[in-house]
Amino acid sequence: MILSATHYMKEQIDGAVEAEVREIDMQAQGASSGSLIPVIDSSTKSGNGFRYLLISPNGERISGDLPMLQVSPGLIESLSIPPTGLLPAMTMRGICRETSDGGMLVVLTSDRQINELREFITRSFLLGVIVALALVLLAGALISAASLRRIEEMSQSSRNIVHGNLAQRIPLNGSGDEFDHLAASLNSMLDRITALMRSMQQVSVDVAHDLRTPLSRLRQKLEIVHERGASQPQLEAAVSDSLNDIDAILATFAALLRISQIESSQRHSNFELVDLSEVVATVGEIYQPAVEDRGQQLTGSASGELLIHGDKALLTQMLANLVENASSHCPEGTKISICATASPAGASLQVVDDGPGIPSEYRQTVLERFYRLDASRTSPGNGLGLSLVKAVADLHEASMTLDDNMPGLRVQLTFPRKAARTQFP
Incomplete structure (x- = not known):
């Protein structure tokens, strides 16, 4: 920035000096030293900010307010001028041009503006750096204070939890940071x-x-x-x-x-591609005789090649628990069906019966361990069947819902797309 501004100011000063030289040439009747003398004398007295020196062909100073200088034709940069009379010492910039008779005309002006501009830019830059640094330090201090405050809040909440306040939670300020x-x-x-x-x-x-x-x-x-x-x-x-x-x-x-x-998810190591249709066929084959002995009916169906990434033994036990639960809590003549279907959204497994069902207010409670409805307490069991089904479903990231089949109960397990790898025609 400083170099660019300095270069611009130099161009402005050089342009002003060249304009002054052209003005002198227009006022003079000729280009010789003699014709330039009255113009230089008049310009010297005008106090226009320029200083002049006219040197004769034999090297003598013949006009102007500058002392005798050792210069050569061309651009003059940063020429130090000693003090003369009332004028202080200064650094000047200008042009030296030969006259038609072999003399030289020197027109200079102070380059104080360049130095002032350079100093101004330097001061502004330093001031900007100081202000920016102060703002950075202030922002850093504020951010650090806010961070330390949040950390202390989290630490205090942790200490409260350690001391037994299990309901304590770490506060959020809503900033989303x-x-x-x-x-x-x-x-x-x-x-x-x-x-x-x-x-x-x-x-x-x-x-x-x-x-x-x-x-x-x-x-x-x-x-x-x-x-x-x-x-x-x-x-x-x-x-x-x-x-x-x-x-x-x-x-x-x-x-x-x-x-x-x-x-505890320790069974992930046993995960493999499992065909749900095989699981349905296996459970149906095993439980159909026992269900028929109770005077009930068991049917099963599976549409398409349906593959689930999971533990085959656990899936089989899960389905067996659902069938056993339906058969144990339904009267004679109940129809129980197993249905596995595939869709682009994932895979679905349903166990449906037309028995007495479960009241809507108990459909989530029966998934808890040891919970048994009053009507079931006289029958054998420990109330862990549906809890195990829920655990297997969670392990396979499948959602489990209990709905009214009007009459009866519909248990549906839905495996997400990422857990189901199904082939479609």
Whole structure:
């Protein structure tokens, strides 16, 4: 910037000097030294900002207000002029031109404007740098203070959580910045941890509640045999009943461990391409005799080549649990159907029955562990069947919905496109 402005000012000064020389030539009647003397004398007295020197052909100073100078024809740059009379020393710029008779005409003007402009630009630049630096430091301090404040808020929330306030969440300021994104992610993680802890507490309570009855019944049977004595048939019957109770308890723990293993996503290593039509055919073949023995009807269908990226064993168990759940809670004459369909949006698996169904207010509750409707409490089971189905669905990133089939229940599992690889004609 300084070089560009200096170059521009030099061009302006040089242009003014050339214009002055042309004016002198117009006023003079000739181009000789003698004809230039009156014009130079008049211009010197005018005080127009230019200084002049006219040198005769023999090298003598004959007019002008400049001292004798050793110059050559051409452009003169940054020529230092010593003080003369009332004029101080200065640096000048101008032109030296030969006259027609061999003399020289020198026209100079001060280049003070160039120096002033250079100083002005330098001062402005330095001032701009200082102001910019001050603004940068101020902005940095403000940003740093805001960042430290947000970090302290997050740290304080973390300390509150560590001290037992599990409802505490990291505040968001609504700016949508990186701290808000981080806080939202941490809050989601805390929500998930809180949900898991509540689930663990609920499971502990449910386990204690649901196992207390069979354990008490088992102890009562053994106590009766122990205190009252029993014949061999009675002893064998008591042992048989006790073994059944123990098997039920072990089945409950096995189901809990199975659900925990599925929810921990440890089964991803067993994922492969699974044909849902094969899963439907397998479950239908296995359960059809048992369903028919209960006086019910089981049908299955699968449209197209439908491939799911998942764990075949878990998918088979999931579908088996749905069929078993429908058959166990439906009366004689119920029709149960399994339907697997493929579409560009993904894959869908449905288990439909025309039994009593589940009231709408309980359709989400029955997915919780150990939860059983009052009408089901007299039938065998531990209330973990649908919980396991939900765990397998979550592992495969499939949505699960329970809807009214009018009459009956419709359970639908929808696998997203990224989890389904289906061939279409």
